[in-house]
Every structure is written in structure tokens, then in C-alpha cells.
Amino acid sequence: MVKVAILGAGAISGIHIAAYKQIDNCEIVAVADVDGEKAAARVKEFGLSCRVHASIGKLAADPGVEMVSVCLPPLLHAPAAVELAAAGKHVLVEKPMAMSLREIDEMNAAADAAGILLGVISQNRYKTDIQRLKGVLDSGLLGRVLSVRVDSLWWRGACYYDLKWRGRWESEGGGPTLNHAIHQVDGLVYLMGRLPARVVSVMANLAHANSEIEDISHSILTYEDNAVGLLSCSVVHHGENKLYEFQCEKGAISLPFRIDASLSLPNGFPKDNAELVEKATAVYDGLPALPEEGHVVQLRNMVDAVEKGEPLLLNGKAARQPVELVTALYKSAFSGSAVDLPISVDDAEYGLAGRVARARKYHEKTLDIDSFPPAPITL
């Protein structure tokens, strides 16, 4: 029975607690939050009987805790992971893993030095449609990817950025490019199996006056094999539209699900390749539905990794890649030029200070609140 704690009793913590409650071989033994009352309220809400701690240090010093779900604001992911690792706790950290590559490298180094497991949440990878899409791409039926388009178009009201850690480069690290689209950026890296070689990005803040960070970005990606990509990240788009579209040599596959394939007529105009569409659709439909999806998949995997040594689905080294891509996008947007990857440790953008120094502060943030009244969140 793995003894688990939740660090940070805010909006996402309920998803972790509910998921752990579905997993037989773990037990929630502590919830911690700097706001002890908030932690106690979560304990009561979920009918837990466990310890409540009011600081990271007290949780780290709790000898009865083996593994911690870090559900803190992004600026605290690295310091918390490093402190918990030093105390011998296994760490599962919420997305984004951290705001900068420097912090991520420190987290991985701390985990390696302490011999603990470091996992990172990217729950949308573990959904049936993504796994099926990956299966079709990896089958090779459609040929090499020529062009990829990813849309991560969300909407958040102006007051969303009133929360004190949001809306500043220093504490949120960035806007939707880092914090919302990280799900789709991770999906892009996972599905393509590699990072682009060069990026160009344009960013703006169009609708969030109490925030110094971007609320929209459009980026162009170029891969080493000349494949190209378009990535759009936004919190100003009404509705919530997410798109993955892979245009390959012989056919195309998208989510929301669609497969197309064209053959050439003698004059170069297209005719449908119904046979290929049927074959690729059969591969997609033939892949089994996951028995469970999202957070619970990763939390169960982490518990099994701690208890039985199972390999982590997403460890801190693999989770570095999407943040590297996002780092290049910020560098491009604020330098006004194309940026080549990888980002080296000597690069000014390797640490957050470089981004903070160079990023455009779109507005001055003047209002900070500690928390919102309870309301549902969408993942």
C-alpha cells in the first residue's frame, strides 16, 4: 500500500484525490497547503482521514509519506520537487513540469541524486483517441508526416488572471503557450516523436488586461526532414477547440477524428483513395479503448512504479521536451527572429530570468486575489 500525499489543495487537487480513491494499492495519508483551512476543507469534502500540513517542509518531514502529488502553482514545482526528493519522497508533479529548462534540469538532478521517481502529469496522452491516432501514425500506412497543425484554442474570462500566481512572467512563466497548450504541445512532441529544428512565433495579449503575459500565440515549426507545422495557443477563443491534423504523404488523419486520402488523376486533380481510408480507419478502430483515461492512468502508473517498479509512463526527462519547445517559442516571439533547437544551457532563455528579462509585459498586473469562490474547472 503506497502512502500518498497531496501538496496544494486548490482546483486540481480534487482530481488527484478522486483518482487516488479509485486505486486500491494506495492510501492518502496527508494533504498539505500553505492555507491549512483549505487543506482541511479538501480532507472533509472527500471524507479522508489523514494528516493536514501547512507547509512543504512539514510534508517533507512526514516520515509516513512515500509519494507526493505536487498540485502547486508552477513557480513552486521545482523548489517543492527538489525539497521532497531530498527528503526521499517520490514526486508526481502537475503540468507544466516547471517554467524553465533550468528548473527542470534541477528537478531531474535532485531525483537522480536521491534515487526517487519523478513523474509528470500530461493526462491527455492517456486517452483512447490519442493512442489510436498514434497507432495509425506509427503504422506507417499514411507515410511520412509532411505538415502538422495543432490548435489549442481555449477561452478564459478576464478575471481568470486575477489569481495571484497567474498573469506574471515570474510566477506563471507564460500564458496559454506554456500553461494551457502544454497538453497539446506535449501531444505534438509525443505524436511526432521529436522536436522541431526551428521555430518562429508571434504572440499578443488581446483580452486580459490584468495580466502581463500573452493570451495568444501563433507559431510556425520546421523539422529537420523539412516537415512543417502550425501551432496556435489561445485563451481568447470562444468555445474550446482542439485540433491535431497530420498531413502525410499518402493520407491525413485528424482529431476530432477524420481520415482523408487522395490519389492523383492524370491531370493532378485528386480522387479519393477509399481503400487507404478504409485500411487506416480499421487500424484506428481496431486499437482497444483504454480501460480508463486521464489522470487516473498516470496516478495508477506512479503508484505501481513506486510499489512494483513499473516503468513510469512519463518521467521528468521526457517531460522536458515540450517545455524546450515552448522556451524556443518565447525566445522567438520576443527576439522577433527564428530560433533553432535545442536550447543550450548557455542560452539566456535556459533559465526563467532570461524570459522575464526579454518578455514583453503586455499590461501591468494590478489586482491579485488568493482564491476564487468554488466553481468547476475544465481540464
Ligand SMILES: NC(=O)c1ccc[n+]([C@@H]2O[C@H](COP(=O)([O-])OP(=O)(O)OC[C@H]3O[C@@H](n4cnc5c(N)ncnc54)[C@H](O)[C@@H]3O)[C@@H](O)[C@H]2O)c1
Ligand atoms: N492537468 C490539468 O489539466 C490541470 C488543470 C488545472 C491545473 N493544473 C495545474 O495544477 C497546478 C495547480 O493549479 P490549480 O489550478 O490547482 O491552482 P490553485 O491556485 O487552485 O491551487 C494551488 C494551491 O497551492 C497552494 N499553495 C501555494 N503556495 C503554497 C506553498 N508554498 N505551500 C503549500 N501550498 C501552497 C495554494 O494555497 C493553493 O491552494 C498548476 O501547475 C496547474 O497548471 C493542471
